[in-house]
Amino acid sequence: MNVIAGKYKHRKLKTLPSLSTRPTTARVKEDLFNILNNYFIFTNKISLDLFAGSGALSLEGLSRGIKKAYVNDLNPEALEIIKENFHGLDPDDFVLSQSDYLVLLNQLVHNQVKVDLIYLDPPFPHTEYYEQFFQKLASINLLNNWGVVVVESPIPLEEIINGWLKLLKSKVVKSKVDKYLYIFRLEEN
Template sequence: MRIITGKYKGRHFEVPRSFKARPTTDFAKENIFNVLRAYLDFDETRALDLFGGTGSISLELVSRGCPQVTTVEKDRQHFSFISQCQRTLGDEAWNPICADALRFISRCAQPYDLVFADPPYALPELAELPERVMNSGLVKEGTLFVLEHGKTHDFSDRPDFLEHRAYGSVNFSLFRK
């Protein structure tokens, strides 16, 4: 897993083969971050990475200068790996939390500028995530929500939908409060 750009550009972290989750491909990650640059100034963005998986998105956010990045991951092996990456970088802006993302959505009242979610594509609640996130305490006026999902989901009928991007089999839907 490679960091594409920013202060940690080129750093590699070896994801254990036993992981169920795989990092977002470099191609998809680079392209979605190019899109996000049009919406956000990373130096002023407080970001939340739900379903952190390997921590790939969080690594990129920290590298690009976000002053606060919170990663939520419930799988203990994945959380341990994410925590190890954070310790390796020694970056105080990054705060990994071992918790269930769906519970975190319903309980957290701290708003973020960017909420990124990369749930398992087979998650039964995936279709409800835009509703849950956009009506939670995680968002405020102007918050950008990015949902990574498979091609079977279409969220374009939502009033807060901004755009959809597809990079191979990886799809992103963007929403704004």
């Protein structure tokens, strides 16, 4: 797997050799960023990846102009892979953490961090994480107005959101296991 575009284009990425993470495939990542380019300007924005795996989505965002990436994975082996993939990058451009995602959300709010882009791609067996995440996000002040949430899910999510985020785009990616890609945006008046 490689970075697709931007200043780190063609940079090779390592992934965990086990089944403990499920990296976003190159095709899905390319689809996701092609869609995202229509709705989001990366330059000088702040991103958050709660279940980073290899860090591929955050690195792609940094490559395209993200100013600061908060990159999290609870799995210590995944965090080591992320460190390898981010080797040589300016350490001021990212913050790595190994926290439960709900604990991290609370820490970020406590530290008055606001983000413009959230990647949500938890381990597929944990579908309860999607509802927990959106309930938590609705109750905290973390996402900037016009901020975007990008989701890869094994299940349809339209009913979980309840309209407080605007659905910009959804796509079903057909494969052995169908995946649903969503791009939501916070649009407060």
